[in-house]
Amino acid sequence: xxxxxxxxxxxxxxxxxxxxxxxxxxxxxxxxxxxxxxxxxxxxxxxxxxxxxxxxxxxxxxxxxxxxxxxxxxxxxxxxxxxxxxxxxxxxxxxxxxxxxxxxxxxxxxxxxxxxxxxxxxxxxxxxxxxxxxxxxxxxxxxxxxxxxxxxxxxxxxxxxxxxxxxxxxxxxxxxxxxxxxxxxxxxxxxxxxxxxxxxxxxxxxxxxxxxxxxxxxxxxxxxxxxxxxxxxxxxxxxxxxxxxxxxxxxxxxxxxxxxxxxxxxxxxxxxxxxxxxxxxxxxxxxxxxxx
Amino acid sequence: xxxxxxxxxxxxxxxxxxxxxxxxxxxxxxxxxxxxxxxxxxxxxxxxxxxxxxxxxxxxxxxxxxxxxxxxxxxxxxxxxxxxxxxxxxxxxxxxxxxxxxxxxxxxxxxxxxxxxxxxxxxxxxxxxxxxxxxxxxxxxxxxxxxxxxxxxxxxxxxxxxxxxxxxxxxxxxxxxxxxxxxxxxxxxxxxxxxxxxxxxxxxxxxxxxxxxxxxxxxxxxxxxxxxxxxxxxxxxxxxxxxxxxxxxxxxxxxxxxxxxxxxxxxxxxxxxxxxxxxxxxxxxxxxxxxxxxxxxxxxxxxxxxxxxxxxxxxxxxxxxxxxxxxxxxxxxxxxxxxxxxxxxxxxxxxxxxxxxxxxxxxxxxxxxxxxxxxxxxxxxxxxxxxxxxxxxxxxxxxxxxxxxxxxxxxxxxxxxxxxxxxxxxxxxxxxxxxxxxxxxxxxxxxxxxxxxxxxxxxxxxxxxxxxxxxxxxxxxxxxxxxxxxxxxxxxxxxxxxxxxxxxxxxxxxxxxxxxxxxxxxxxxxxxxxxxxxxxxxxxxxxxxxxxxxxxxxxxxxxxxxxxxxxxxxxxxxxxxxxxxxxxxxxxxxxxxxxxxxxxxxxxxxxxxxxxxxxxxxxxxxxxx
Ligand SMILES: Cc1cc2nc3c(=O)[nH]c(=O)nc-3n(C[C@H](O)[C@H](O)[C@H](O)COP(=O)(O)OP(=O)(O)OC[C@H]3O[C@@H](n4cnc5c(N)ncnc54)[C@H](O)[C@@H]3O)c2cc1C
Ligand code: SF4
Numbered sequence: 001x002x003x004x005x006x007x008x009x010x011x012x013x014x015x016x017x018x019x020x021x022x023x024x025x026x027x028x029x030x031x032x033x034x035x036x037x038x039x040x041x042x043x044x045x046x047x048x049x050x051x052x053x054x055x056x057x058x059x060x061x062x063x064x065x066x067x068x069x070x071x072x073x074x075x076x077x078x079x080x081x082x083x084x085x086x087x088x089x090x091x092x093x094x095x096x097x098x099x100x101x102x103x104x105x106x107x108x109x110x111x112x113x114x115x116x117x118x119x120x121x122x123x124x125x126x127x128x129x130x131x132x133x134x135x136x137x138x139x140x141x142x143x144x145x146x147x148x149x150x151x152x153x154x155x156x157x158x159x160x161x162x163x164x165x166x167x168x169x170x171x172x173x174x175x176x177x178x179x180x181x182x183x184x185x186x187x188x189x190x191x192x193x194x195x196x197x198x199x200x201x202x203x204x205x206x207x208x209x210x211x212x213x214x215x216x217x218x219x220x221x222x223x224x225x226x227x228x229x230x231x232x233x234x235x236x237x238x239x240x241x242x243x244x245x246x247x248x249x250x251x252x253x254x255x256x257x258x259x260x261x262x263x264x265x266x267x268x269x270x271x272x273x274x275x276x277x278x279x280x281x282x283x284x285x286x287x288x289x290x291x292x
Numbered sequence: 293x294x295x296x297x298x299x300x301x302x303x304x305x306x307x308x309x310x311x312x313x314x315x316x317x318x319x320x321x322x323x324x325x326x327x328x329x330x331x332x333x334x335x336x337x338x339x340x341x342x343x344x345x346x347x348x349x350x351x352x353x354x355x356x357x358x359x360x361x362x363x364x365x366x367x368x369x370x371x372x373x374x375x376x377x378x379x380x381x382x383x384x385x386x387x388x389x390x391x392x393x394x395x396x397x398x399x400x401x402x403x404x405x406x407x408x409x410x411x412x413x414x415x416x417x418x419x420x421x422x423x424x425x426x427x428x429x430x431x432x433x434x435x436x437x438x439x440x441x442x443x444x445x446x447x448x449x450x451x452x453x454x455x456x457x458x459x460x461x462x463x464x465x466x467x468x469x470x471x472x473x474x475x476x477x478x479x480x481x482x483x484x485x486x487x488x489x490x491x492x493x494x495x496x497x498x499x500x501x502x503x504x505x506x507x508x509x510x511x512x513x514x515x516x517x518x519x520x521x522x523x524x525x526x527x528x529x530x531x532x533x534x535x536x537x538x539x540x541x542x543x544x545x546x547x548x549x550x551x552x553x554x555x556x557x558x559x560x561x562x563x564x565x566x567x568x569x570x571x572x573x574x575x576x577x578x579x580x581x582x583x584x585x586x587x588x589x590x591x592x593x594x595x596x597x598x599x600x601x602x603x604x605x606x607x608x609x610x611x612x613x614x615x616x617x618x619x620x621x622x623x624x625x626x627x628x629x630x631x632x633x634x635x636x637x638x639x640x641x642x643x644x645x646x647x648x649x650x651x652x653x654x655x656x657x658x659x660x661x662x663x664x665x666x667x668x669x670x671x672x673x674x675x676x677x678x679x680x681x682x683x684x685x686x687x688x689x690x691x692x693x694x695x696x697x698x699x700x701x702x703x704x705x706x707x708x709x710x711x712x713x714x715x716x717x718x719x720x721x722x723x724x725x726x727x728x729x730x731x732x733x734x735x736x737x738x739x740x741x742x743x744x745x746x747x748x749x750x751x752x753x754x755x756x757x758x759x760x761x762x763x764x765x766x767x768x769x770x771x772x773x774x775x776x777x778x779x780x781x782x783x784x785x786x787x788x789x790x791x792x793x794x795x796x797x798x799x800x801x802x803x804x805x806x807x808x809x810x811x812x813x814x815x816x817x818x819x820x821x822x823x824x825x826x827x828x829x830x831x832x833x834x835x836x837x838x839x840x841x842x843x844x845x846x847x848x849x850x851x852x853x854x855x856x857x858x859x860x861x862x863x864x865x866x867x868x869x870x871x872x873x874x875x876x877x878x879x880x881x882x883x884x885x886x887x888x889x890x891x892x893x894x895x896x897x898x899x900x901x902x903x904x905x906x907x908x909x910x911x912x913x914x915x916x917x
Contacts, residue, residue, distance in 0.1 A: 200453045201294050201322055204428045209421060266588045 002059035003157050005115035008049045008081060009106050009122045009138065010064050011041035022074065036069065036147035038076040041123025044190050046080040048121050048150075050214075053082050053198040053249050054206045055156055061085035061113040065094055067107045068227075075221040084224060085114055091229040093237055103137035108214040108235045109228065110142060118184045119155075119162070120144060132189075139187030157271035160184045167191050243271035296322050296425070298716055299447050300374055300455040301433045303330045303468055305340075305405070306686030306705030307358050307463030308412040311427065315419030316356070319720055322425050322457075324449065328848065328909040330408035333893065334917045335490065335664040337540055337631075338405065339371055339513060341703045342398040345742035351710035352398065353703065358413055365411050367401040368533035369511025374695055376761075378816035379518035382566045382720065383824030387765075392696065392757045399494065402511050402531045402538070403702075404492070405917035411837060428452075430909040436460065436473055438680055443725055445681055451908045458725050459716045460682040463709065466665045466782060467895035468688035469904055476679035482545035482619030483667050484672030486526060486897055489555045489873055490540035491563070491841075492916045493572045494657040497535040503571065504532055508615065514571070515697040518556075518816035520561045525812045527697060528562040530571055535614060536659060536916070537572060538860035539563060542666065542699065544807065545896075552870040554874060556838050565642040566829040573831060576603050576655040577644060592802070598648050605640045612637055646743070654831040660916045663840040663873035663894040666701060667692045669747035670799045677738055678731035683712040689738075693746050696758060704743045711737040742846040753790040755781065769818050782855060842874050842890045850910035853888040858883045864900045871896055 015021060015037040022033035038046070052058035060083040064070050067090060076260040091106045095122040097105070110117055120142065125132035136261065139146040161183050168176045198207050230237055238244060267274040298309045298314060303325030314321040327333040342352040354361045374393030378385045393400060411419050417427045435448035439456070448454045462470035465487070471477050495503075504512050516528040526543030541558035548555075550602040562568050579598060611617035612633050627633050644650040665672075672690035677683065685691075686705025693700040715734035719725050738744060759781055781787050794802055836844075859865055865884040869877045877897070886901075892912045893905055905911070 082645070190315065193912055199451075200456050201296065201428060204431075205322075205421075205426045207425075209416070268588075268591075 002115075004052060004056045004058040004155065005117050006049050006052045006058040006060050006111050007117045007120045007182050008042075008045050008060065008062045008077060009110070009134075010062055010073055010077045010081070011039045011118065011123070012036050012064065012066050012070040013039035013042075033220040036072065038073045038080075038237055041125055041190075041192060042073065042077060043080065043122040043123075044192060044194050045123045046077040047196055048188070048190045048194055049083070050081040051212070052119065052151075052155070053210050054196075054198060054203055057206075058118075059084055059115060059218065061087065061110075061117075063089065063106060063109045063113065063251075065089040065097070065102055065109075071221075071225060071227075074225065077263070078221055078224065079214055081217035082210045082217060084217075086221060086225045087113065088225065089110075089229045089233055090227055091241075093230050093241045096242035096245065097240060098214055098247045099133040100246060101138055101240045101242075101244035102112050102134050104239045105235060106134070106138045107141035108233050110138070112193050112228070112233065116185075118160070118186075120185075120187045121191050122187070124149070125187055128266055135187065135189040142185075142187065143226060144185045144187040145182045146187045146189070148189045151177070151191045152190045153188070155184075155254060162186055164188070167193065168261075181289070192232060205231075209265075293446070294453070294455040296320055296455060296457050297720055298322070298425075298459050298461065299324060299433075299445075299455070300461040300463055301411065301447075302429060302462070302688065303327070303413060303429065304334045304463060304465055304686065305336075305409060305412060305702045306688075306709045307461065308409060308416050309353070309709035310461045310685060310713050311425070312356050312412070312416040312621050313351075313710045315416065315423055315425065317713060317717040319717050320423045320425045320712075321420060321461075322455075323420070323427045324447075325429045326908055327906050327911075328430045328913065330413035330427065330429055331406040331408070331917060333905075333911075334405035334409050335488070335662045335914065336403065336405045336701060336702060336917065337488070337490065337531060337538060337542075338403055338702060339400045339531060339699075340367070340408070341400045341700055343347070343396050343703060343742070344398055344665045345396050347742035347745045348740060350703070350742055351707045353706050354398075356706060356710060357412070359709040360415070362854060366407040367403060368536075369402050369506070369509055370403060371400040371429065371511045371513050371531075372506075373512040374515070375512065376517070377517045377567065378820040378824065379516055379520050379565055380569070380817040380820035380824065380895055382826050382828060383820040384565075384567050384827050385820045385824040386760050389515070389697070389758070390763050391761065392698070392754065395754050395757055398512075402533050404533060404536070404538075406914055407916075409917075431646055432905060432908045433464075433470070434904075436682070438471065443681070449908070457682065459719060459730065461709070461712050461716070462682050462688050463686055463705070464683045464688050464905075465895075466687040466690075466900050467669050467893070467903060467905070468684070470682065471684065471688060474682055476680045476682065476684065477674055477690075480665075480667055480672045482549055482899060484668055484690065485545040486542050486668060486694070486895070487545055487548060487555060487661045487663065487871075487873075488540055488542045488666050489559050490538055490661075491559055491658050492533075492660040492662075493537040493539055495535065495537060495572065495574050496610055496658050498613040498615070498823065499574065500532050500535065500537070504568070506532065509534075514567075516562065516565070516568075517697075517812050519813075520558075520565050520822050521813050522558060522561055522811065523551060523813050524548060524553070524558070525807055525809060527695070527812060528558070530568060535610060539568065539572065544668075545665070545811075547806065548871055549864070549867055554838070554870055554875075555873040556661070556841065560663075560835050563833055563835055565762050566827040569656075569829040569831070569833055570827070572656040572833065574653050575652050576657055577605065577650050577651045578655070580649045582653065584591035594648065598644070598650060601644050601648070602650070605637065605644065606638065608637050634865045656668065658836055658841070658844075660914065661845065661873075662914060662917065663892055663896070665895040665898075666694075666699065668694050669704070669743075670694065670803065673744070673747055676735045677708070678727070678730070678734055680727060681725045681730060683715065683731065683734050685709045685712050691738075691743070691747070693736075693743060694888050695746065695751075695754065700743070707741055707743055708738060710887070711741065721839045749795045750791050750799075750802075752787055755791070756787065765819055765823070766896065769813060769822060778861055822902055837854050838875055845890075845892065846913040846915065847889070848910050848913055849889060849904050851908065854904045854906045854911070855884065855888055855897065856888060857884055857900075858902055859900050862900055865897070868897045 020035040022030040122135035298321035300323040511532040514530040525547040667690040677689040685708035860883040
C-alpha cells in the first residue's frame with residue numbers, strides 16, 4: 001500500500017509544434033487537421049506527479065474530461081508519470097462545458113479514484129483558450145487547499161504536511177519565491193518553470209526503475225483505463241456540460257498585430273557575400289552596445 | 293550519506309561487464325557514467341573477440357552475459373576473413389591472415405560501441421536492480437576521498453550528493469581521471485599510446501555482401517600498411533559492419549609527435565587508396581545549385597523538398613537492400629511486395645532527377661568521424677592495477693593488446709572486469725577490503741590472465757602463423773635487420789630457442805626493432821611495389837573537410853571548458869595544433885589557445901593539460917562509436 005495518493009488532471013490539446021498545427025485561411029485553428037497531444041502544462045503536471053512517485057513511492061491516478069481520443073493524452077501522461085489508474089470522463093453531455101462545469105466532472109472523477117487523494121496536480125492552464133480557472137475551481141469543489149505556481153515541493157509523510165515553494169511574480173519587481181507549509185490534502189497548480197531534481201543515487205535509481213515501469217505500463221495503457229459517462233460518473237446533468245456552464249464564450253477576437261518596426265532580411269548561408277554582410281551587421285550592432 | 297557496496301566508474305564495455313558480473317554474484321553495485329546515454333562516449337574499431345587460450349582461462353563476453361549474448365546482442369558481422377594489404381600508390385599486395393585471426397579464438401564480431409554498450413547496459417541494469425544497484429548516466433565523478441577510519445571511499449560527483457562505498461572499480465577509460473585523483477599511476481606517456489581515428493561509412497547491407505563476397509551476417513577485416521601510413525608507425529583498417537564500414541587509422545603517438553600530421557589526413561589517406569575507394573563507393577545523390585534568380589521563398593521550398601526526398605530515398609534504399617528490413621516492410625503491410633518497394637524507390641529517384649535536377653554519382657557517404665587514444669598494454673599496463681580499494685580495469689589500467697595488426701581492448705577489459713568483480717565479491721563476503729585481501733588478490737588474478745602473458749611475451753605459435761602466411765615474400769626485400777632474425781625464426785627447432793631468448797630480452801628491448809618504420813612503412817611499400825597488383829579507382833571520393841566532419845557530430849555544449857592548457861608555449865602543445873583530431877588548438881602570438889567546443893574527448897592533449905572529461909551529459913554524443 002502506498003502512503004501517498006496523487007491525482008493529476010490533464011488535457012488533450014492541439015499540438016502547436018511545427019508540422020503538426022494547421023490553420024484555416026482566416027487564421028483560426030483548423031481543429032480537424034491539427035494533431036493533438038498532451039498539453040504542455042499537463043506534461044509538467046505529470047512530471048510533478050512522477051516526482052512524488054520517485055520520492056515517496058506515491059500511487060498515481062490521472063483523469064481527463066474529453067472525447068474518446070483523449071485517451072491518447074492519458075497514455076502519454078502515464079508514460080511520464082507511471083500512473084496505475086487512468087480515468088476518461090467522456091459523454092456528449094459534457095460538451096460545451098466551461099471551467100466550472102469541467103471542474104464538477106473532474107471533482108466527481110477524482111473522488112471516484114482509488115484511495116483518498118492527498119495531492120491533486122493540474123497544469124498552470126491549458127494552451128487552447130482556457131483561463132487557468134479549472135484548477136482552482138476543482139480545488140474549491142473538492143474542498144482542498146489550493147497552491148498556485150508551485151515550483152518545488154516536499155512531503156512530510158508522517159505529519160501529512162507539504163512544504164511548497166511558489167513563484168510569485170510581482171510586476172515591476174523581481175520574482176519572489178514564497179515557501180509555505182500546508183496540511184494535506186492540497187491541490188497544486190504547477191508552475192511552467194517547474195523542473196524536478198533528483199540529487200541522490202537512490203533517487204536516480206528509483207527514477208530509472210519507474211521510468212522503465214511507466215514505459216511498459218503505457219504500452220498496455222488500456223489495462224489501466226476506465227471510461228465514465230454521465231451515469232457511470234454519477235454527476236447531476238444540471239451541473240455539467242452546457243447546462244452547468246454559467247459562462248459562454250460567444251466570440252474570440254484576434255488582437256490586431258502591431259506593425260513591425262524591425263526589418264527582416266533573408267540572407268543565404270551558402271553565399272560568402274551574404275555571410276560577410278551578416279558579420280558586418282553584427283559588428284555594427286555590437287559596436288553600438290555599451291557593455292558595462 | 294547514502295551507502296552502497298561498490299561503485300563502478302565508467303560505463304564502457306569494461307565497466308558494464310563489471311556490473312553484470314557483480315550482479316551475477318548477487319552483489320550490489322552502482323555504475324556511474326558521464327555520458328547522457330550509455331555508449332555515447334565510447335569508440336572502438338572494432339572487433340570483439342572471444343578467446344580460448346592455451347595459456348589459461350579467460351573470461352569471455354558470453355560467460356558474463358550468457359547465451360542471450362549470441363542470440364540478441366547487436367553484433368554486426370562475424371569476421372570470417374582477415375587480410376593484410378601492403379600498399380604503395382595504386383599497388384596492393386595482399387596476404388591472407390585468417391589463420392592469425394582464428395588463432396585461439398572462439399569468434400570475432402565486428403561491433404559498433406554505441407549500440408553494443410547500450411545493449412550491455414540493458415542487461416547489466418536489469419540484473420543489478422535485483423540487488424539494489426543499477427546504472428546512473430549523465431553523472432561525472434570528480435573526486436574520491438578515502439576514509440582511513442572506516443576503510444571506505446566517498447565518491448563525489450558534479451551532479452549528485454556524495455555517497456560512500458566499500459570498493460571502487462575504475463573503468464573510466466584510457467584518460468582515467470580516477471587514476472590521477474587517486475595518485476594510482478602517472479598519465480600514460482606518448483610512447484605508451486596509439487591514437488586511433490575512424491570514420492563510419494554508410495553502404496546498404498546487400499551491397500556489402502556482394503562487394504566483399506560475404507554471406508549474410510559474415511564479415512571481413514582488411515588491414516593496411518605501407519604508404520597509407522604517411523610514414524608513421526601503425527596502420528589502417530576496414531571492417532565490415534552490417535550496413536556500414538569502419539575505416540580507421542591507428543598510429544603510435546611517438547611517431548605522430550616525431551612527424552606531426554593532422555589525424556584526419558591519415559584516415560583520408562586510407563579513403564583515397566584505390567582499393568578502399570572501391571570498397572566504400574556507393575550511389576550518391578548530388579544536388580545541383582538552385583537557380584538564384586528564383587524568389588527566395590521558392591529557393592527555400594525547393595531545398596526542403598529535395599532534402600525530404602533524398603531522406604526518403606536513402607531510408608527506403610537501405611531497407612530495399614537488406615533482406616531483413618525488406619521483408620519487414622512487406623510484413624508490416626506498408627508495401628504489398630518487394631517489387632512495390634523497388635517501384636517506389638525508382639519513382640523517388642525519377643522525381644529527384646527529373647523535377648529537381650539531382651544527379652546520382654559514384655561517391656561515398658560518411659556518417660561519423662571519431663578519435664580516441666588506445667593504450668598499448670605491452671608498454672603501459674599497470675603492474676599492480678589497484679590503489680587501496682580502487683581496482684582499475686580495461687583501458688584505465690592501460691591494458692590493451694597490440695600484436696601485429698590485431699588490437700584487443702574490449703575483450704581484455706571484460707576479462708579484467710570479471711576478475712575485479714570476483715575479487716570484490718570475495719572481499720564483501722569476508723568484509724575485508726584491505727589491500728592484501730582485495731587489491732593484491734585482484735592484482736595476482738590479472739597477472740595470471742593469458743592476456744597479461746600476451747602483453748609480456750611473444751607467442752611463438754602466433755608468430756609462426758605470420759611467418760607461414762608471408763612465406764611467398766622474397767627474403768631479400770626484408771632488410772638486413774630482419775634477415776638473421778628470419779633465418780632463426782623459419783626453422784621450427786631454432787624458433788623456440790630464439791623466442792625464448794627474445795623473451796628473456798623482453799618487449800622493451802625488442803619493440804623498437806619490430807615496431808619500426810621498416811616494419812610498417814618501408815617493407816610493405818617495397819613488397820607492394822615489387823609484388824603488388826595494380827588496382828585502379830573508378831572515381832575520386834569527395835572527402836569532407838574537418839569543419840564539415842565536426843559539424844556533423846552531435847555535441848551537448850558545455851560553456852565550461854573541461855581542459856586547461858598548462859604550458860601554452862611547450863613544444864608538445866604546439867604539435868597539438870596539428871595533432872588534435874578536431875582542430876581545437878590554434879597558435880596565437882606564440883601561445884597555444886584552446887577552443888574546447890569541438891573537443892571529442894580523445895585525450896591526445898592530456899599529457900600537458902589539466903585534462904578532465906566533460907561534466908555529466910555534456911560534450912560529444914557519438915551515434916556509432
Ligand atoms: C580506433 C580504435 C580501434 C580499436 N579496435 C579495437 C578492436 O578491433 N578490438 C578491440 O577489442 N579493441 C579495440 N579498440 C580498443 C577498445 O575500443 C577499447 O579498449 C575499449 O573500448 C575500452 O573500453 P573501456 O570500458 O575500458 O573504456 P571506455 O570505452 O573508454 O569507457 C570509459 C567510460 O568512462 C566514462 N568516464 C570517464 N571518466 C568518467 C568519470 N570521471 N565519471 C563518470 N564516467 C566517466 C566515459 O564516459 C566512458 O564511457 C580500439 C580502439 C580504438 C580507438
Ligand atoms: S582538445 Fe584534446 S581531447 Fe579534445 S579532441 Fe583535441 S586533442 Fe582530443
